Amino acid sequence: MTRLRDAVRLPPRALLSTLWPVRALAYVLTGAVSGAVTLVWIVLTSVGAPALAAPFISVERHRLALLGCAPPAAPRVRHRYTDPVAWRAFAYLVLHATALLLLDAAAVAVAFWPVLLIGGGTFTRAAGGGDAVDVWAGVVVGVLVLLAVVVVAVLAVYVVMLAALAHAELARLLLAPPDDAVARSRSRLVDAFESERRRIERDLHDGAQQRLLELGLTLVAAELELDDDPAAAKPLLRKASGQAKAALAELRELVRGIxxxxxxxxxxxxxxxxxxxxxxxxxxxxxxxxxxxxxxxxxxxxxxxxxxxxxxxxxxxxxxxxxxxxxxxxxxxxxxxxxxxxxxxxxxxxxxxxxxxxxxxxxxxxxxxxxxxxxxxxxxxxx
Structure with a gap:
């Protein structure tokens, strides 16, 4: 398990036995704090924002490590005010200080709501009556409240993780430099060449090799007939000639990759x-x-x-x-x-x-x- 997107697919029991809920909560918590700081920074330095954004962007890249994502490499920016990479990163910071800040804050609130519910003293107040009937009623209500808290807590875990995943995917999309796209393209190209090589190997085995094997069997049969009945060997030799031509034609086509x-x-x-x-x-x-x-x-x-x-x-x-x-x-x-x-x-x-x-x-x-x-x-x- 190396990434949050894999952890989200786990069943609740397996998920709660890992550190992923804690890491997701740490991501949205730090996101809420850094988003608030970024909001203040944007308001105070709106004119020089793209030129002064590098420290904040660096923090956002490295925060992705909390979710098991490799931090995107820092792009090579030619000029802070004309390079589209710089403006794309700045656009992420604006989102981080507005919409994503609200998302992180909501996720934090959801995460701590079960704790606040327990701290409200519902069980204590329900069980604090004087007679036996009130005590038993308080116990039942308390158990139901605890079960509700457990269910809400499990749901809160998934809500927090999904919020963290959405934030992280947007960060990776906007902060990844163009070099990452080039590397992915090159990787796909290498994979395509390797796949094509394997295809040609399979075509040689499944096509041309079978024709050559049939040709060999025909020649063996013709050789056996030559001593006893040369006339019967002639049709076999003609068949072998046709098989040889077909094998050569298929080899020619395979070499051309068609x-x-x-x-x-x-x-x-x-x-x-x-x-x-x-x-x-x-x-x-x-x-x-x-x-x-x-x-x-x-x-x-x-x-x-x-x-x-x-x-x-x-x-x-x-x-x-x-x-x-x-x-x-x-x-x-x-x-x-x-x-x-x-x-x-x-x-x-x-x-x-x-x-x-x-x-x-x-x-x-x-x-x-x-x-x-x-x-x-x-x-x-x-x-």
């Missing part, structure tokens, strides 16, 4: 139909979509089907069915075979890589493969 050509030109239905034509097991394709999904989703779905059809040879299947539908905001692709079942991602069937590919797009992969079959692979991708 989809398989048929997928790019004709869409998922045509691309899956081509996979079915090359499959080693008779495959029925039922892909009905109202429109083409995003290209990244099409690519993920295509390679899911390619890997699933390549894995069918391990299952002794006689028939495979591939279906794809749009269900609400998702593309659902299902590959079913009538093989022996027992598929396990831990056995190196390529399913782990498929799961990674699907997860990278925010989708889910489900596998049902009981012993004896059938095996059903269902992939859901956000449209």
């Amino acid at each position: 989809h398989p050509r048929v997928l790019t030109d004709l869409g998922l239905a045509a691309a899956v139909a081509e996979l079915a034509d090359r499959a080693s097991v008779p495959t029925t394709v039922d892909v009905v979509l109202p429109a083409r999904p995003p290209s990244t989703v099409e690519s993920a779905a295509y390679f899911v089907v390619a890997e699933a059809l390549a894995n069918v040879r391990h299952a002794a299947a006689e028939r495979v069915t591939v279906t794809a539908r749009r269900l609400g905001p998702a593309l659902v692709v299902r590959v079913r075979d009538d093989g022996t079942g027992g598929a396990d991602p831990a056995k190196g069937t390529g399913l782990t890589g498929l799961a990674d590919r699907v997860a990278a797009h925010g989708g889910t992969l489900r596998l049902s493969s009981p012993a004896g079959g059938p095996t059903v692979l269902t992939v859901t991708l956000p449209w």
